[in-house]
Amino acid sequence: MKCYGYKDREGYPLAAWIWGHRLWAGQHWMEYLLEFLNVLAGFDYELGQGIKGASKKEYIRFARLGLRRFVFYDEHEKTRHPYDDEASRRLREALLQIVQTIDGNKQFVLETTRSLLRAFSAIEEQRSWFAKSLFPAHHNFLFWEALRRGATKYRGKSVPHDISPQELDAGITFDERNFFARGGELYYLMLSASTEKNQERRRFIARQLQHLLNDHNQDLGGLAEIIDKAWHSEGSSDKKGTVGWIPDPACPFYTIFTEDVETFLKADLDSLEKLDLLAHLIGFHVTLYIYHRAHPEATPERHEDGSCLDLCRLALLIDALEGADGGIVRGVSASLFREQEAHIEQKARDYVRQQVEAWGMKTKDYKDLDSMAQEHFNISALHGKTKAAFNRRVHALQEKFLHKEIDWNGYLNSYTELLTDLLLINFRKHFLGVHRKLSKSVGFVLPRKGPRARFVLGDNLLKAITLSNVAPGEEMSYDEFLERLYERYGLVVGLVQAKKSGLVNRQPINTQYYERNRTALLEKMKYAGLAIEYSDATAIVKP
């Protein structure tokens, strides 16, 4: 299988082999955007870096501890550490020096500044200060996820006054990848892979994003900079990082994402809104990516030669009626959602089976087989107890084989089962939930909590998708737009596409529901200013 990115070892968990290294359920939807922008900025706004042969192998990770402590480390902080207390105190002192007032109330100025920056808090979620993020209104707001280990376990007596800033910061690491878990890196790689042969598009996207983050909100950026600089940490270099990898870089689905981003970035929007919608778009793309690769017909060959676009086209029914039809469309959509989830797990199982089969042909030595599997799936990294249980069972199986109670095929089958059971534990815990969390956060699936989840198009997501398909100044008929939604993303709204996708036969409901669904989405678009309907019922999409 072809990989695109940076591989620093041979063994990866099960999910990585199908969906790349890696997507992780703990990553917040906004963090896909944040991580992506951090990586891009860390590569000096160039796509295509970090892979073998590129001029830069590592991207810079912005620490910005001064800014972060100022904005997030306050009296309510749950993860206090004397070093951070001291650092904060010194920072405050330094800031008081640069604050100028007429009436001498410097605290007030600092508080005002703080609440101004705090208003850009993107993710609070009861996290510690080092795991909180600011909305990327400017390049100077970008910083990488951090962690101070053992924060609440500090045993020292008190902090010596002559301790250097570097020492105060030393215990903070940037490698945890709990939140910036590589989802953004994958997106960076997808855009990079699909523009290998289109340097113009690549440059356009990178330039637009650079412009978006640097040439807007410069006042906010300037403020962030001056605060961060007040925390002198000379000699501490910014950290560096390497990217993960994606499978099958030639897959044409990635090109669809890039085309969307290119068109979207041309839209004339307020910078804050643009970034917010971009976050929705990324979440949407990543979710579709998961479903696309989970499709039963998907194989590496088909991703490679491009036939996956047609053969693995999704058929996701969008419920635009919101219950107005008594839930018929919702029911179909919900079953399709469940189907996607089933496909994901099935794909994982199939992969294990195929791998074991392939190994089983190369060698008839069960020890070899086991070591190949352990290496390929990085089993040594798993939890001690689970590993031990697995090894015990494998041992028992090997005994059976030795005593000729089962033949080689039988052994392979049983081994596959054991291996699958083992790998699915982490798979279910860390990967299976990604699509659910992401799709619900960006308004692609409703309800966020509760049963009968089904596909919808929330207002922001709808706007983002429309702007990605209709460039400024252009327009297209509503029917054309629906066709595009189907051709590109596999979204079904009206009867025409329901027929094309075979949905009409698979899940027979009265065709009038599809008609009503189509009308309902048009109403939504009209209401949002994305479409116009003339008196003779001609509808045009024109954001």
Added chain:
Amino acid sequence: MEVVNPFVDYLNRYTTASPEHEAAFDEFTTQTLPPPGGPLRLKTRIETFLQELFSRERPPSVILTGNAGDGKTYLCRKIVERFTGEPVRDWADRLDLHIKRDNFTLRVVKDLSETSEEKGAEILLELAVDLLEESPQFVFLIAANEGRLRAILQKEKLEDLYNKVDRQLREGPDLKNERLIVINLNEVTTSTYVPQALAWLSNPDHWKACEGCPALDKCPIRFNAEKLGDAHIQKRLQRLYRVLEHLDLHVTIRDMLVHLTYTLTGGLRCKQVQEESRKHAGLGWEAYRYTYYENLWGQMADESFRHRALVLRYLDGLNVGKVSIFEIDDFILQGAPDDKEAHREYERLFSPDQLDLGNGLFEQDRIAYLHGGGQSPGNENASRHPLIEKWLPHCRRKLFMEWSDEKQADRLVPFLFLPEYFRLTEGDDAWLNDYISDIILGLNRAFSDLYLTDHGYLYVTSQYARTVEQPVPIVRIRMPIDNIEILLQDLSSEALDRDKTILQLEFFPPPGVQAEPVYWSMDLLRFEYLMRRAWGGTPNILAAECDLAVRQLKDELLSRFAAKSADGKRRGALQIDFFAPDRTRYTFRSLVINKGIRLAQ
């Protein structure tokens, strides 16, 4: 003995004609026998204009767009009649009529939507080609729906023609153009024709046939016919239509005719009326429920008619019967004992023996309500008393139409600022500047979604919408109130009947910014929305209708006027303007960053 007035039957066919097929309606009116007083001949400016245009030696091609019922087919028919000298008989199959002249052939396409897609595309292609010729052989007269027209032009990639059409549709018809004029009949203010139509409906010649009818004095139709001849009532009805126009709701001529005939007849027929009045000889049947001011709001209309009659749906939101204003309700019950003149008016309006007041029923119920008796309401039943339930809404509608004190009557329309809006748009521009600060305050609140109190400046803000903390809106543009003006924009045209003046806001760029001013039309809805917000109203009222327009204005102001990136660098210092929450309100603050941080005052 039965008496039937054929005019009533004639009118009822209007209301039952299917609105779906425009051509069918037009043809029906030409094929039926005219009523005794003569058929309706609406004098429209567009017809005059087109007649003049097509009497030239070489007229331009004309495209008429509009809704079904705006009169496109009718106008085409008139032009054809003029050219051929005889009335058009059978039009059904002649979708592309050729009429030869000396130096050109007139091609009339009475409905582009009737043609197949290929034929429609062909016609437009030929038009596009024709427009490029020096001496074209064809002159086109095409009637089309805007949507279809645009769709075909887009699909066939007739870019040049599309741009020409688009420009005239957006900016108004180019009446001096010698090759192509595009006129959108949606722009016509149908209220202009209301007096004409009512005059025709109430023309006594149509009603001579009623003589000898046994139900003459009890007939609501006849009662309505008389009332609708009254000039004051005609004006009030026209005013209702005007309100709709200022809410940007277009009523086609056919919609108006269907509505006005229904207002007159209530869907009743002569036979029905005579039967009913025979049955309820002594008690008087509920003829009053078919009074014109009940019909005009469709009080007795059934579901299917309501569905077909667009104007009824539009007027639903303006049903003055539902609005309870104490002084007015009190006036209905007791008149104005302290004001002689007002009370005289009351006695005129509410004199007991009128058909629309149930020939004494209202008076009965009124006295019962006021002075007790068997039906005196207890607390729980107060609202169920027939006076409250039935008569108050009825009388409110009556007052709206017939009260000479128009100012009071206007209070019944559920728009708080309607009187002011009309005062401004009906030409009183001396008052315009008085409203600027309210409008600015309303915009400030709408843009930032905060209860700001400053109206010396317009603040265009932007903020991170999804913040988990208290929002702090950043001020991107701060414009002094002097940069903003309210203008009157007179939309009248020499080609169309368009009696409409609207309000428009003009925003001049803030100091230091080079850009064209931004214009924003303010119809009644937007005016009401902003004034209400300025006067402390909650953001949800009219938000659904106006949110999008306000957001688009904000986006346009930001895109045109927000200081570009270069300015920030040039200034040397960076400045962030924002609204900070400050105990009981939001205060405007500026942080200046220039080697240090300073709060500017």
